Amino acid sequence: MQQAPVQSSLIKQTPSAIYRLWGDRIFLSVVLLLALSIVALTLGLGYYLYLGGSQAINKEGFWGFLTGTTWDPALKLEFGIWPYVLGTLITSFAALLVSFPIALAAAIFTAEYAPRWLAGFINYLVDLMAAVPSVVYGIWGIFVLAPFLREVIYMPTFLWAAEKAPGLVPFLGNPAGYGMFTGVVILSSMIIPFTAALSRDAIALVPAAQREGAYALGATRWEVMQTVILPYARGGIFAGAMLALGRALGETMAVAMVIGNSNVLPYTLFGPASTMPAVIALELKEAVEDLHYSAIIGVGFYLFLIAFIVNVAASYLLNKLKVGSQRA
Amino acid sequence: MMREFKPMASSEMTLDPSLKTRIETRHVTVIYGQKAGVKDVTMPIYANKVTALIGPSGCGKTTFLRSLNRMHDLTPSARVTGEVLLDGINVYAAGVDPVEVRRKIGMVFQKPNPFPTLSIYGNVVAGLRLVGIRKKSLLDEAAERALRQAALWDEVKDRLHAPSMSLSGGQQQRLCIARALAVEPEVLLMDEPTSALDPISTQSIEDLLTELKNHVTIVIVTHNMQQAGRVSDFTGYFLNGEMVEFGPTSLLFTTPKDKRTEAYITGRFG
Amino acid sequence: MRSLQARYTRDRLILIVVIAGTILAALPLTLVLGYALVNGFSSLNWDFFTKGPKPPGELGGGMAPAIVGTLIITGTGLLIATPFGIAAGILLAEYPENKLNPTLRLLSDTLNGMPAVLKGLLAYVLVVKAQGSFSGLSGAVAMAFIMVPIIAKTTESVLKLVPWNIREAGLALGLPRWRVILSLVLPAARAGVVTGLLLATARAAGEAAPLIFTAFGNSLLTYNLLQPMDTLPLRLYAYAISPYEDWHRQAWAAAVVLLGLIVLTSLLARWVTRGR
Ligand SMILES: Nc1ncnc2c1ncn2[C@@H]1O[C@H](COP(=O)(O)OP(=O)(O)OP(=O)(O)O)[C@@H](O)[C@H]1O
Numbered sequence: 100m101q102q103a104p105v106q107s108s109l110i111k112q113t114p115s116a117i118y119r120l121w122g123d124r125i126f127l128s129v130v131l132l133l134a135l136s137i138v139a140l141t142l143g144l145g146y147y148l149y150l151g152g153s154q155a156i157n158k159e160g161f162w163g164f165l166t167g168t169t170w171d172p173a174l175k176l177e178f179g180i181w182p183y184v185l186g187t188l189i190t191s192f193a194a195l196l197v198s199f200p201i202a203l204a205a206a207i208f209t210a211e212y213a214p215r216w217l218a219g220f221i222n223y224l225v226d227l228m229a230a231v232p233s234v235v236y237g238i239w240g241i242f243v244l245a246p247f248l249r250e251v252i253y254m255p256t257f258l259w260a261a262e263k264a265p266g267l268v269p270f271l272g273n274p275a276g277y278g279m280f281t282g283v284v285i286l287s288s289m290i291i292p293f294t295a296a297l298s299r300d301a302i303a304l305v306p307a308a309q310r311e312g313a314y315a316l317g318a319t320r321w322e323v324m325q326t327v328i329l330p331y332a333r334g335g336i337f338a339g340a341m342l343a344l345g346r347a348l349g350e351t352m353a354v355a356m357v358i359g360n361s362n363v364l365p366y367t368l369f370g371p372a373s374t375m376p377a378v379i380a381l382e383l384k385e386a387v388e389d390l391h392y393s394a395i396i397g398v399g400f401y402l403f404l405i406a407f408i409v410n411v412a413a414s415y416l417l418n419k420l421k422v423g424s425q426r427a
Numbered sequence: 428m429m430r431e432f433k434p435m436a437s438s439e440m441t442l443d444p445s446l447k448t449r450i451e452t453r454h455v456t457v458i459y460g461q462k463a464g465v466k467d468v469t470m471p472i473y474a475n476k477v478t479a480l481i482g483p484s485g486c487g488k489t490t491f492l493r494s495l496n497r498m499h500d501l502t503p504s505a506r507v508t509g510e511v512l513l514d515g516i517n518v519y520a521a522g523v524d525p526v527e528v529r530r531k532i533g534m535v536f537q538k539p540n541p542f543p544t545l546s547i548y549g550n551v552v553a554g555l556r557l558v559g560i561r562k563k564s565l566l567d568e569a570a571e572r573a574l575r576q577a578a579l580w581d582e583v584k585d586r587l588h589a590p591s592m593s594l595s596g597g598q599q600q601r602l603c604i605a606r607a608l609a610v611e612p613e614v615l616l617m618d619e620p621t622s623a624l625d626p627i628s629t630q631s632i633e634d635l636l637t638e639l640k641n642h643v644t645i646v647i648v649t650h651n652m653q654q655a656g657r658v659s660d661f662t663g664y665f666l667n668g669e670m671v672e673f674g675p676t677s678l679l680f681t682t683p684k685d686k687r688t689e690a691y692i693t694g695r696f697g
Numbered sequence: 698m699r700s701l702q703a704r705y706t707r708d709r710l711i712l713i714v715v716i717a718g719t720i721l722a723a724l725p726l727t728l729v730l731g732y733a734l735v736n737g738f739s740s741l742n743w744d745f746f747t748k749g750p751k752p753p754g755e756l757g758g759g760m761a762p763a764i765v766g767t768l769i770i771t772g773t774g775l776l777i778a779t780p781f782g783i784a785a786g787i788l789l790a791e792y793p794e795n796k797l798n799p800t801l802r803l804l805s806d807t808l809n810g811m812p813a814v815l816k817g818l819l820a821y822v823l824v825v826k827a828q829g830s831f832s833g834l835s836g837a838v839a840m841a842f843i844m845v846p847i848i849a850k851t852t853e854s855v856l857k858l859v860p861w862n863i864r865e866a867g868l869a870l871g872l873p874r875w876r877v878i879l880s881l882v883l884p885a886a887r888a889g890v891v892t893g894l895l896l897a898t899a900r901a902a903g904e905a906a907p908l909i910f911t912a913f914g915n916s917l918l919t920y921n922l923l924q925p926m927d928t929l930p931l932r933l934y935a936y937a938i939s940p941y942e943d944w945h946r947q948a949w950a951a952a953v954v955l956l957g958l959i960v961l962t963s964l965l966a967r968w969v970t971r972g973r
């Protein structure tokens with residue numbers, strides 16, 4: 100073996116100061132500065148929307164702006180956003196209600212029943228579904244879903260009601276196909292993957308010992324599901340539902356393309372309605388009056404408040420449960 | 428500056444007066460969350476000697492070793508108290524740069540951990556290259572020397588630029604030894620460096636230790652007591668996070684003072 | 698106590714319900730994919746990729762300006778977002794002792810879930826108003842707002858997949874932490890980080906809402922970021938709500954292209970993170 104020379108002194112060529120003293124400090128400062136601008140961005144989002152909307156909000160008052168039912172940018176310049184708030188809340192919660200059991204069923208199937216290859220394929224589809232652009236759902240909504248629903252549900256129901264139960268007609272509304280109900284259907288389809296993915300992760304996190312304990316007692320598959328797995332995973336499932344709700348609240352294009360965009364209250368089941376994101380997307384580029392601009396940004400501020408609460412709650416839960424920590 | 432270490436009052440060790448203390452720990456305690464991994468360890472590590480740490484699995488050898496070069500800094504759950512004096516300076520003192528400490532005190536880990544994205548050569552010179560040494564002749568020379576010392580040169584000299592993960596477990600461990608040697612540390616901490624090696628490579632590593640002693644101070648954790656007997660000058664016996672006994676290897680193995688040490692040694696020697 | 702027979706029957710019934718739910722869940726995507734292919738695939742021709750839009754009512758033309766605009770706007774957005782997102786991922790994964798991390802993680806996840814239209818609104822307030830006109834740049838800024846939290850999240854999780862002992866090995870060599878992160882950890886996670894960038898880009902590239910009032914759209918080809926710019930989703934939307942058959946056909950073709958983009962990136966992502 101070769102004799103090791105006595106301390107040759109590669110290392111004694113002392114590395115430059117950036118390595119010894121300042122490197123870590125500079126690096127961490129830069130990283131901190133860049134990373135924390137995300138915090139600034141999130142909070143700044145609320146702040147700038149408030150600032151931009153303050154002209155309209157101040158004119159109508161914080162509650163007046165929220166609960167006013169007249170949105171008239173043309174003649175009276177009166178701005179109340181209640182029709183949009185109502186439209187957003189109704190469609191989002193209804194979509195959550197519709198999508199939740201479906202998403203949960205898909206999660207249960209892939210996590211517990213499906214063979215590996217099938218589960219993998221369905222999981223891939225679910226992940227893909229979350230990534231499909233809103234406008235693609237939208238064009239499908241306009242040309243496929245809305246006409247289909249009109250022929251199969253709206254018209255028959257409307258005709259039946261007109262003949263047999265005329266009292267219902269005002270609640271059904273215009274059966275043209277573009278309205279609240281179509282919006283809810285398309286929104287439900289779009290938020291399924293969020294609940295499904297997180298529920299599936301939560302179910303997968305249930306320790307094997309828990310299941311085996313129950314199986315060992317002679318429980319059937321569903322009994323194990325019901326008594327052990329679902330209770331254990333409920334935190335993650337709930338967080339998934341919150342996340343889905345957050346997405347529904349902010350979903351813009353697909354809804355705007357099928358909901359008919361009318362802010363005339365009262366809303367009906369089939370008839371046109373509107374939502375907060377839709378009015379922002381559709382009116383901002385056409386606004387002329389300063390007050391109209393401000394009112395639209397004000398809608399954004401209120402949407403921020405609602406979505407912020409829902410998303411903070413969902414994120415907090417997810418970080419606490421460590422569910423879905425691997426997904427974007 | 429080297430410091431004299433005062434022999435423990437209770438021992439009757441006959442210490443060579445030329446012994447210099449390179450590292451001295453004082454009441455080192457490492458706590459993981461609530462649980463202590465190492466409790467109140469005070470011991471010297473003599474310059475240019477091999478010090479062996481022995482003891483049953485889970486007794487805190489690795490934990491103690493990592494406290495010497497501040498590797499616990501990156502484990503948020505671990506808290507180190509007490510002092511580790513390197514040439515009289517507490518490495519945990521405010522203002523001491525852990526990078527500086529680790530540059531002087533190198534480490535070979537219990538499990539081989541080559542950098543997966545780097546080649547064999549890249550691994551060996553990583554420590555040099557990444558502090559800005561670029562000159563190819565210097566790097567080549569250092570790589571060859573380190574690989575020879577780690578008894579790996581002959582096996583890899585024809586494929587220096589192959590991925591490091593293409594090596595066997597034992598080869599990876601020797602690569603990690605070479606990597607640690609390449610930066611020429613003054614103190615080398617080795618955590619069971621030969622546990623994954625065959626007898627021949629083990630022999631080479633043991634020879635290496637004896638040779639390195641001339642200019643490096645070595646602390647080695649080992650489960651193999653014959654090895655401790657062969658290569659070390661001093662031995663510390665750990666049990667349940669405490670250091671039960673410390674002394675010259677020849678004494679500790681032949682006339683242990685503590686019943687527990689004796690039980691451990693005889694139990695293993697059979 | 699129910700009889701075993703009854704319990705098994707119930708188990709089977711539940712399975713049927715669960716399968717029905719799964720089919721229902723997969724139905725919309727299948728239908729969207731199917732209709733897009735049927736209606737749009739045949740319209741994907743050379744003109745679609747190389748020609749600009751024709752005046753309303755005239756047949757033919759394509760989406761070249763929109764395709765170019767999509768590339769420019771998302772590319773610029775990616776350039777803006779990458780340092781912020783990767784820095785956040787590094788902070789979250791590599792500095793677990795940092796006290797601000799829980800807050801950062803919470804707000805970054807929150808930002809990820811916030812409506813894209815609001816991010817567009819912020820870009821409108823900050824860029825369009827300051828600049829005095831719609832522009833590709835403002836659209837790129839909106840895209841960056843969308844991408845940053847996605848990049849942060851994926852970077853964090855792929856960095857965490859890199860074994861911790863690599864960092865210890867680097868530090869034990871006396872390397873400073875920043876060197877270990879930049880030269881050892883990031884390269885080990887490179888494929889994953891790049892996948893994250895790709896997914897973020899694909900996600901942003903499909904957005905139309907935040908661009909309507911920032912990039913605005915433009916039927917002429919432009920490379921100038923300070924001018925209004927077209928993108929595929931914007932053009933798709935404009936054509937979908939138009940009264941012209943031929944434009945509907947082209948809108949479907951745009952939908953096929955967008956779907957192809959996300960299928961491609963998600964397959965690539967699977968491939969890169971395979972075996973994890
Ligand atoms: N990161 C950690 N977090 C919590 N406890 C730890 C951690 N690392 C080690 N411990 C605990 O500290 C004690 C000492 O562990 P250590 O790894 O130092 O033992 P060891 O003597 O090196 O054992 P072995 O011979 O098996 O390597 C053990 O009980 C171990 O469980």
Ligand SMILES: [Mg+2]
Pocket residue numbers: 488489490537618
């Ligand atoms: Mg150990």
